[in-house]
Amino acid sequence: MSVNIFAYNIPFISIFLMMLAAIITPILPNRKRIPEKLSCAVVFVNVILSAYLIYVLTNSGGSLTFNFAMGNFPAPWGNELRAGPLEAILSFAFCVSMLLSLMGNSDSTAEDIPEKRRVIFCVLVNLLxxxxxxxxxxxxxxxxYVFIEINTIAACAIVAVKESPESIRAALRYMIMSSVGSGLLLIAICLLYDLTGHLSMQNMNLVIKNLIANREYIMPLTVALALATIGLAIKSALYPFASWLPDAHGNSTNVSSAILSGLVLKGHIFLLIKIFVRVFGLEAIHDLRMDNIIFALGIIAMIMGSVNALSQVNVKRMIAWSSVAQVGYIFLGIGLNTNAGIAAACLHIIVHATVKPMLYAAVSGLSSAAGHSKSLHALMGTFYVNRWAGLGLIAGAFSMMGIPAFAGFASKLSLMLASFDSPVMIFSLAALVTSSVLNALYYVPAVIVVLTHDKTKPKVHMNVSMIYKISMGIFIALTIYLGLFCVTLLRLLTRGVIVLG
Amino acid sequence: MFAKLVVNHYEAAAVIIFGIGLSNLLLQRNLIKKIIGLNIMNTSVYLFLAAKGYISGRAAPLLIQDAAGNWINDASVYVNPVPSGLVLTGIVVSLSVTAFALALTLRLYESYATLNIDEALLKMTREQEALEENLLQESDEDVLL
Known part of the structure; x- marks a missing residue:
């Protein structure tokens, strides 16, 4: 191993710390918001750990990746974790996004979830x-697969934690669709195990390469790949399978919506990337023609997500439908089936994991300024009541539209650059432009409404908490940082995708 | 084609059962039946895995003694133990998912008095409409006063 012993253990430590936090949360005293503080603290420790891991991996000079054997048992007998630049960067992004979502929505969490249940909420967040x-x-x-199921239960439970009848109904719908997805993934995993005789990713890859070179078992391989793709597409809300998303994200409390949109979808997408790159390999994906299907579904999602968002009057449902469109962008990048395309998709994962929680936090600030109404009209003039939330909404909207110097611009640009080498360039460019225009069609009115003075309403004054200001400030700074300085990050992501295969 | 189906009859049966479970999970309207469908689907996977792990003529993967009383360490005597491990894990996972889904169903029944998720949606929209009508009537009365 080319890294020091502490860095070698970081992948395990970060997972273990979160589980430990989940276990000890229920025995902590439930006052002064101690459980939430513990969650934030542990996630913050994870931010530092993964930042250190990125630093070590990029400066090790060696192979950039290592496999961590649990309990020192080698691969076929023991369970393995793998860390490379891609994994380290994504876990850093996930932890930062989780921390900021928890901090930025802490006021609305306090309003929506009674104190007695907040302990359970924190346990779920830690498990998630x-x-x-x-x-x-x-x-x-x-x-x-096992962690996907843990993820499903925790994600459905944080939708239901609000306790309103609508959120229970939304959670059940989410649960059913999720179960379909994980069932399909499970049978796909069993088929792959049957075909390859392995469960560890690189061993499966070796066997699959052989099978494809000898043109053996092509049909079962295609079926297994298709089942895994559809299963994970349902869980990550790719368009025709996304009917559950607006309900689940629109009816839950703000912090749940932020976590679900920003993180839960992304975890499944990254697993799909791993299956594509690491288990099958990009050539095999092209051979089995899965790249074209993903590409086409991605384009449909980009357009249909935005078209559906146009007709929403509830701001949270509008942002939820916009998530469907953004997932389409990511699948477009994966569908290009090149290292550059997948790196661009990973960049978009990071961008969306930053911008979407920011938008939800902004909407939670604005709607509490408008007396907790979620309809777009009620938000009129709220910019002048809560300026930090207003700025967050504007930065998020600019990023979604792809205005230069904001995060969305960088990822859209890299998706466009990645598609120049592809035979389907014209479709991908057309879809990117159309979708950006559609995004503008519903985000610009939202910004205009928020900025318009409402003369009929009496002037309200609102105390914006310090923690909200800080997290909003970090969110906006990150958005602009990603928009301006993404070149180094993209280069690192590309190297990560290359060593992932 | 059919020869392969006969050779792999366990797997074929497992996949058919999986299809039955999946269609129940998707198409049934009653939530309890949906959850039963989910369980059928998961059980078919266990059948598939158990069939894959079994090698005919071999012993269960627990150390056995030969006639002279020596422990047999040779792996070729035993069936593959990994699928059984996967089945155990799968049972735990499906148990917890079922328990959670049933708990949510109970809550839905408490709020809407129905086990049909579409009917629950319908009831909710009706309630909202009734609420809005009441509000409208009240505002009309305000105008009249």
Whole structure:
């Protein structure tokens, strides 16, 4: 191993810390918001750990990646975690986004969830983070399935934690669709295990390469790949399978919406990237023609997500439908089936994981300024009541439209650059432009409404808490940083995708 | 084609059962039946895995003694133990998912008095409409006063 012993253990430590936090949260005293502070603290520790891991991996000069053997048992007997630049960067992004979502929405959490249930909420958040980190780091496909199920239960439970009848109904719908997705993934994993005789990703890859070179078992391989893709597409809300998303994200409390949109979808997408790049390999994906299907579905999602968002009057549902469109962008990048395309997709994962929680936090600030109404009209003039939230909404909207110097511009630009080498360039460019215009069609009115003075309403004064200002400030700074300085990050992501295969 | 189906009859049966479970999970209207469908789907996967792990003529993967009383360490005597491990893990996972789904169903029934998720949606929209009508009537009365 080319890294020091502490860095070598970081993938395990970060997952283990989150699980430990989930276990000890219920025995902590439930006052002064101690459980939430503990969650934030542990996630913050994870931010530092993964930042250190990125630093070590990029400066090790060696192979850039290592496999962590649990309990020192080598691969076929023991369980393995794998860390490379891609995994380290994504877990850093997930932890930062989780921390800022928890901080930025803490006021609305206090209003929506009664104090007695906030302990359970914190347990769920810790488990969710643990499962996300495990999905990012795992090298064993069955472990991935187990953590997907943990993720599903935690995600459905944080939708239902609001306790309103609508949120229970939304959680059940989410649960059913999720179960379909994980069922399909499970049978796909079993088929792959049947065909390859392995569960660890790189061993599966070796066998699959042989099978494809000899043109053996092509049909079962295609079926397994299709089942895994559809299963994960349902879980990550790719358009025709996204009917559950607006309900679940629109009816839950703000912090849940932020976590679900920003993180839970991304964990599943990254697992799909791992299956594509690491288990099958890009050539095999092209051979089995899955890249074209993903590409086409991505384009449809980009357009249809935005078209559906146009007709929403509830701001949260509008942002939820916009998530469907953004997931389409990511799948477009994966569908290009090149290292550059997948790196651009990973950049968009990071961008969306920053911008979407910011938008939800902004909407939560604005709607509490408008007396907790979620309809777009009620938000008129709220910019002047809560300027930080207003700025967040404007930065988020600019980023979604792809205005230069904001995060969305960088990822859209890199998606465009990646598609120049592809035979389907014209479709991808047309879809990117159309979708940006559609994004503008519903985000610009929202910004205009928020900025318009409402003369009929009496002037309201609102105390914006310090923690909200800080997290909003970091969110906006990150958005602009990603928009201006993404070149180094993109280069690192590309190297990460290359060593992932 | 059919020869392969006969050779792999366990797997074929497992996939058919999986299809039955999946269509129940998607198409049934009653939530309890949906959850039963989910369980059928998961159980078919266990059948698939158990069939894959079994090698005919071999012993269960627990150390056994030969006639002279020596422990047999040779792996070729035993069936593959990994699928059984996967089945155990799968059972735990599906148990927890089922328990959680049933708990949510109970809450839905408490709020809407129905086990049909579409009917629950319908009831909710009706309630909202009734609420809005009441509000409208009240504002009309305000105008009349």
């Amino acid at each position: 983070t643990a499962s996300l980190l495990a999905l990012t780091y795992t090298n064993d496909i069955f472990t991935a």
